[in-house]
Amino acid sequence: MTGAVVVVLLLVTVLIGAHGVAAMRTTSDFLVASRRTSPMLNAAAVSGEYLSAASFLGVAGLVIKEGTGALWYPVGFTAGYLLMLALVAAPMRRSGALTVPGFAEARLGSRSLRRFCALVVVVIATLYLVPQIVAAGQLLTLVSGVDYWVGVVVSGLAVGITLALGGMRAATYVQAFQFALKLLLFAGPAIWLLLLAGPQLRSDLVAPPEFTHFTQDTPVEFRLDTDLVVAAPVEVVVDGIPTTLAPGAHHARADESWLFPAGAQVPALGGDRASLPIPGGTDWALPLLGSGASAPLLATWSVLVATALGTMGLPHIIVRFHTSPDGRAARRTAAITVGLLGTFYLATIVYGLLGTVLTPELHLSQGTDTAIVTLPGRVTDGATAGVLTTLLTAGAFAAFLATSLGLLLALSGALAHDLMPSGLRRLRLTALAASAAVVPAALLMVRVDVSAAVTSAFTVAASTFCPLLVLGLWWKGLTARGAYAGMIAGLVCSTGSMGLGAALGLGGTAGILLSQPALWTVPLSFTIMIAVSLGDHVPSWAEATMLRLHLADRE
Known part of the structure; x- marks a missing residue:
């Protein structure tokens, strides 16, 4: 039954994409849906696009693995939209650009900066997109028994064909539909599981017992x-x-x-995972990330900076505000999105606590990402468990598809609009080629940690595009050389630090600063942009450009 539901979901996704073919005639249609998307529809699409595998599966799994401090992740994810609402949404829409690299050229007058920004988009989109396809393959293998490569190929083809057919318009309708589906299939089973759980289990959710002995084989x-x-x-x-x-x-x-x-x-974890808290233990209940490590407050701040500021710099999210009719509609989109995301993330608390009580052994196997689809079989059995697992699997697969569509759109725009300007036909072909290229990468990275890979994408976005957007939208003195220098420093330091941290496997404060570097790479990028710009010449047209970004929309 699970396989049939996934097939239906894939068919609906492709059919919606085919529906957008007739309305797609220009590059603007493909990239920004002709800028006619209403705030409510756009907010639902943004939420559907944003709630990825890391949100649907990863946050609940992180609660099992790292404790209640992992709930700072959804706080950071949602807080990013408050910052987006205050600083980015309206002026970004008024810029008239179709992509983030396009904004960089329009604001700073540098074609080479646009190309460099396009390369940064490719890095961020790849870091984010490959884990989505990996998670889709793993999920299909878990629930249906098909080979991993089958799930990867099917997922890659589905998003590539859908985007090539209908572009942003198709992506908008697919993502809005899949957000409603995810909210129904995520919150609904959470309430159902709580009702099925007996009084003792509900009592244990308040204070999960420490996982020191196996209660059954x-x-x-x-x-x-x-x-x-x-x-x-x-x-x-x-x-x-x-x-x-x-x-x-x-x-x-x-x-x-x-x-x-x-x-x-229960055996203890060794190696670089020795510092992880025991599910239900004293360290697990502390409200900070890495509570068993030497600097939990530092780890928490690093994650908050990466997730909140990284959200402002995600190219596939930024482009969503260009689909709004005007700046006011873009701001409304961001405001509605905050409410939709907050509602969704309430359910992650339920799944995280249920997983800690019923599937604590997953922290040994490093399989906490599968906790949500494993839970129904632990609460109940028979047909009810099968139905709940099917619903959750469909919701998780919808999460992969919706996020992958947005990322593939940003990747295609960077390659076929910013790096090598072209028409609609090449954009469509690039979408298919990019989706095909992601498949072998996902096959090779079957062991990738989905949550870690997604967090790395947020870190790079926070260290590069966040400073560019904040300063570019709010400071007249930013110059192309300053933006170039700051973004290069942010990109090199963030990717190099995370790579070095993974290679060395250090613990303590040094390990946190290497593996989660946003706490120092973001200020570094801001500082370099400002310092270089202060020593550079500001173009005479900069003030007029800034006025256009901040003048109120016409009634």
Whole structure:
């Protein structure tokens, strides 16, 4: 049944894309839907596009893995739209640009800066898009048993064909439809699961018990290579072979399945995951990220800066405000989006707490991203569990499709409009080619951590486009050289720091600053942009450009 629902969802997505063919005649139609999208429809589309795999599956999984401090992620995601509402939405729409690189050229008069911005779009979109396709493949494998590559190919083809057929207009209707679907299929099952849960389970949600012993025979299917530390001898079954684990360190290989008996003591995590809190434990309940680490407050601020400021710099979100009729409509879109996202994220708390109580073993296997679709089988059984799993799977797949459409649109615009200006036909072909190119990347990155990869995209966006937009929209003195210097510094430092952090695997404060560098790369980019611009010549037309960005819309 799950497979059939996913097929229907894919067909509806492609049919909506085909519906947009007749209305798409120009580049403006493809990229910004002719700027006629109403605030309510646009806000629903923005929300559908924004609520990706990281939101639908990742946040609940992070609550299991990192504790209640992980709820700072949705706070940052939603706060980004408040900043967008105050600083970006209306003046960005008044710029008249079709893309973020187009805005850079219109504001600062530099064609080379536009090309560089297009390359940054490609980096951000790739970092964000590949994990979506990976998660789609993993989800289909989990719920239907098909090979991973089948899910990846099907997902890539669906978004590529839909976008090539209908462009932004098709993406808007698909994303708005899928937001309504996600809200229904995410909040509905959460309420249903709470009603099915008995009084004891609902009581445990308030204060989840510490995961120190297995309460029943529990299989742990390791997704990645994992180091474990056993405190007492235990008999386990490893891929069907009974094995005795002596006290000490042990290594579980990726794709192995270990069956722990009821009553056995839960092994501790070793290696670079040793600092993760035990689900339900004292550190888990602390309201900061990385509570078991040496600098939890620093980690929390780093994530908040990356998610809130990164939202302002995501190219596939920024382009949404260009589809509004005017600046006032763009501002209304941002305001409505805040309310829609806040409503959706309430359900993540329910799933995170349910997962901590019912599937705490997922923190051992590094499979917390699958908690939501695993939960129905732990609360109930039979047909009810099957229906709930199907609903949640359809909602999760809708999340992948909606976000992937927006990212693919931004990627196609950067390649076929900003790097090499062209017409509608090349935009369509680029959408198909880009979706085809993402498939092999997703096949090679099957082990990627979806949440970590998405956070890295936010970090790069916060370190590059956020300073460009804030200063470009609000400071007359920004120059092309200043923007260039700041963006290069932000891009190199953010990507280099995250790469170095992954390679070295350091802990403590140094590890946080390397793996989550937004706390220092964003101020660095702002500082360099301002310093270089102050020593440069401001064009005479800069003031007139700024006036156009901030003059009230005509009635």
